[in-house]
Amino acid sequence: MNILEIFGTDVFNESVMQQRLPKTVYKSLKKTIQSGTPLDIEVANVVASAMKDWAVEKGCTHYTHWFQPMTGVTAEKHDSFISPIGDGKVIMEFSGKELVKGEPDASSFPSGGLRATFEARGYTAWDPTSYAFIKGKTLCIPTAFCSYTGEALDKKTPLLRSMEALSTSAVRLLKLFGATDVTRVTANVGPEQEYFLVDRDMYAQRKDLIFTGRTLFGAPAPKGQELEDHYFGMIRTRVSEYMEDLDEQLWKLGICAKTKHNEVAPAQHEMAPIFDTTNIATDHNQLMMEIMKRTARRHNFKCLLHEKPFAGVNGSGKHNNWSISTNTGVNLLDPGKTPSENAQFLTFLVAVIKAVNDYQDLLRASVASAGNDHRLGANEAPPAIISIFLGDELNAIVEALADGHKYEDKGKVQMEIGVDVLPSFPKDSTDRNRTSPFAFTGNKFEFRMPGSKLSCAGPMTILNTIVAEVLDEFYDELSKSDDFQGALDDLIKRTISENKDIIFNGNGYSEEWPEEAERRGLLNLKATPDAVPVYLADKNVEVLSKHGVYTKVELESRVEILLEEYCKTINIEALTMVDMAKKDILPAVMTYIKELGETAATASSLGADVTVEKELISKLSSLSTAAYKALGELEEADAAASDITDVEEAARYYHDVVLVKMGELRAPADQMEALCGEKYWPYPTYEKLMFSASI
Numbered sequence: 236m237n238i239l240e241i242f243g244t245d246v247f248n249e250s251v252m253q254q255r256l257p258k259t260v261y262k263s264l265k266k267t268i269q270s271g272t273p274l275d276i277e278v279a280n281v282v283a284s285a286m287k288d289w290a291v292e293k294g295c296t297h298y299t300h301w302f303q304p305m306t307g308v309t310a311e312k313h314d315s316f317i318s319p320i321g322d323g324k325v326i327m328e329f330s331g332k333e334l335v336k337g338e339p340d341a342s343s344f345p346s347g348g349l350r351a352t353f354e355a356r357g358y359t360a361w362d363p364t365s366y367a368f369i370k371g372k373t374l375c376i377p378t379a380f381c382s383y384t385g386e387a388l389d390k391k392t393p394l395l396r397s398m399e400a401l402s403t404s405a406v407r408l409l410k411l412f413g414a415t416d417v418t419r420v421t422a423n424v425g426p427e428q429e430y431f432l433v434d435r436d437m438y439a440q441r442k443d444l445i446f447t448g449r450t451l452f453g454a455p456a457p458k459g460q461e462l463e464d465h466y467f468g469m470i471r472t473r474v475s476e477y478m479e480d481l482d483e484q485l486w487k488l489g490i491c492a493k494t495k496h497n498e499v500a501p502a503q504h505e506m507a508p509i510f511d512t513t514n515i516a517t518d519h520n521q522l523m524m525e526i527m528k529r530t531a532r533r534h535n536f537k538c539l540l541h542e543k544p545f546a547g548v549n550g551s552g553k554h555n556n557w558s559i560s561t562n563t564g565v566n567l568l569d570p571g572k573t574p575s576e577n578a579q580f581l582t583f584l585v586a587v588i589k590a591v592n593d594y595q596d597l598l599r600a601s602v603a604s605a606g607n608d609h610r611l612g613a614n615e616a617p618p619a620i621i622s623i624f625l626g627d628e629l630n631a632i633v634e635a636l637a638d639g640h641k642y643e644d645k646g647k648v649q650m651e652i653g654v655d656v657l658p659s660f661p662k663d664s665t666d667r668n669r670t671s672p673f674a675f676t677g678n679k680f681e682f683r684m685p686g687s688k689l690s691c692a693g694p695m696t697i698l699n700t701i702v703a704e705v706l707d708e709f710y711d712e713l714s715k716s717d718d719f720q721g722a723l724d725d726l727i728k729r730t731i732s733e734n735k736d737i738i739f740n741g742n743g744y745s746e747e748w749p750e751e752a753e754r755r756g757l758l759n760l761k762a763t764p765d766a767v768p769v770y771l772a773d774k775n776v777e778v779l780s781k782h783g784v785y786t787k788v789e790l791e792s793r794v795e796i797l798l799e800e801y802c803k804t805i806n807i808e809a810l811t812m813v814d815m816a817k818k819d820i821l822p823a824v825m826t827y828i829k830e831l832g833e834t835a836a837t838a839s840s841l842g843a844d845v846t847v848e849k850e851l852i853s854k855l856s857s858l859s860t861a862a863y864k865a866l867g868e869l870e871e872a873d874a875a876a877s878d879i880t881d882v883e884e885a886a887r888y889y890h891d892v893v894l895v896k897m898g899e900l901r902a903p904a905d906q907m908e909a910l911c912g913e914k915y916w917p918y919p920t921y922e923k924l925m926f927s928a929s930i
């Protein structure tokens with residue numbers, strides 16, 4: 236395979252545009268992409284026609300407006316290019332109007348009441364900042380999805396708005412630093428994607444995986460991840476073939492798949508592309524998840540993107556590596572070498588620290604889901620408490636600044652920001668703290684709370700917006716002062732002092748941390764029903780609407796959708812458990828008991844000792860009694876949920892009652908699995924699921 240030859244072959248990218256579009260058309264399209272100026276319909280017609288010709292040459296028959304509704308992964312409705320010309324003949328046609336705007340009948344997409352309140356139909360609008368691409372025989376056009384009155388019905392629109400907000404605020408602030416050549420600031424993200432691969436035939440035997448994406452029952456395998464031998468371990472042939480296939484497909488789509496390795500849990504892997512703008516990287520990540528699943532089929536694997544497919548071993552996250560950079564090529568989170576670069580860096584650094592502190596609740600809410608609740612706060616993932624890790628060196632510098640003494644020269648000379656040079660500190664320090672939810676890693680922040688299945692759009696939208704807000708606050712303060720240096724010095728030091736509590740460089744997995752965090756007054760929103768409603772807190776509605784990212788109505792619709800999704804997820808899980816226990820697990824145990832009984836009868840008629848049979852029968856009988864009781868209670872509890880009309884109350888009920896009952900059913904069932912002969916057990920065990928695929 237020649238990577239250079241295949242890379243981007245299925246993308247209508249810059250070089251294809253340059254080749255196929257007349258110069259003037261290319262120029263105005265470029266202008267639209269760079270500065271968001273509306274696209275003239277004449278220009279759109281030419282672009283559409285060139286896109287169609289290119290796609291048809293590559294075997295396409297259809298096009299689709301590809302979008303990201305508020306739940307699910309991505310959506311598409313395919314239309315063919317054909318247009319009748321009489322004579323029973325057709326031509327292949329694609330107009331600018333069709334490129335720019337689509338009108339899918341979207342009444343079945345969740346809108347949280349939005350569409351009902353406004354218009355029944357939504358429309359999709361081309362996002363020219365993200366390239367069109369080919370999937371199968373379809374030309375896919377990345378689009379935003381809105382209601383007719385302009386309310387965002389998708390995840391892309393708010394993300395684009397937040398990028399705009401951040402750019403505006405950062406460009407304005409940078410002018411005070413003399414960076415008058417900066418016209419645009421971009422937020423970037425490099426999402427590291429974790430996933431599991433299990434054998435497809437085994438997957439097909441487990442209703443829980445099929446219906447819910449995670450195992451609802453399962454005794455631990457004799458070996459888990461305790462030897463830590465899987466992480467970065469040798470990649471097995473079958474998995475490696477899958478990864479190669481995946482890389483090739485991603486490269487064709489212009490996705491810079493870069494890093495791949497085994498993760499901590501058995502059968503767990505990671506794949507990371509090179510970072511891109513938050514918009515493009517989000518589109519690519521959505522596409523990547525889809526292709527990961529599709530490719531798995533060809534290798535007889537099933538790719539699990541659930542945040543916690545197996546109890547007792549690590550779940551999967553999607554670490555969002557986030558940075559902000561200027562159109563002049565400066566990474567604003569890079570410390571730089573000169574005093575003025577340092578001053579700019581420190582300003583953006585403390586702005587992020589303040590933003591994360593002020594809006595801990597929003598960041599936490601942005602990653603909330605039923606699946607991710609199993610990760611956050613468990614022993615392998617960051618806690619549900621938001622804190623920032625700076626690393627020892629940067630932390631020492633920041634503390635010294637706030638205390639007003641020189642780093643390494645305590646108590647003597649005060650460091651003057653913008654005049655003195657920051658003491659250097661190792662960028663890629665090896666003491667990387669993997670227990671922190673939000674870690675500074677040299678020239679970017681790594682937000683580790685997002686779950687593997689989540690779209691990057693939500694957390695990135697929040698992060699971009701809250702940082703924009705603090706940059707505005709900084710601008711207001713600094714622009715009023717006659718003494719920029721002095722004001723900046725004061726601002727940075729004060730901001731550090733006032734937001735110190737959010738910085739935590741210790742072990743986020745330790746038992747002491749939640750207590751310490753509580754003393755510091757940090758929030759600990761443990762589960763989705765605690766986290767999601769905070770979107771509607773006054774300060775949060777204010778910041779998101781002020782920056783034009785979400786209106787209050789849009790937020791209300793999202794809260795409703797997220798809580799509804801939470802309830803539905805747990806309801807499906809509860810029903811699946813009941814079904815599995817009733818139809819498969821209890822009958823299997825009965826069969827085993829019956830055989831044990833028959834064996835015991837034969838054995839005792841021969842005068843042999845039947846202690847083992849008796850003991851097993853007695854243990855299994857009492858466990859199945861317990862399971863049967865728990866099953867009835869779970870069924871009852873789950874049914875009662877439908878009486879609750881308020882969605883927030885329902886979500887709390889599912890969390891406080893139904894989830895607990897699910898645990899009570901799982902415990903005896905898993906104990907029975909450990910006692911039952913393997914050939915009696917109706918499902919492939921953890922051992923088989925996690926260890927066989929890599930053989």
Ligand code: ADP
Nearest residue numbers: 423424425426494507508509510556557558679
């Ligand atoms: P880790 O050591 O955390 O596992 P990886 O190499 O797996 O790191 O992934 C790091 C991710 O961070 C990659 O997607 C990479 O492209 C991205 N990244 C690197 N530099 C930046 C940056 N300046 N801004 C945003 N993302 C970045």
Ligand code: MG
Nearest residue numbers: 427494505507
């Ligand atoms: Mg990694």
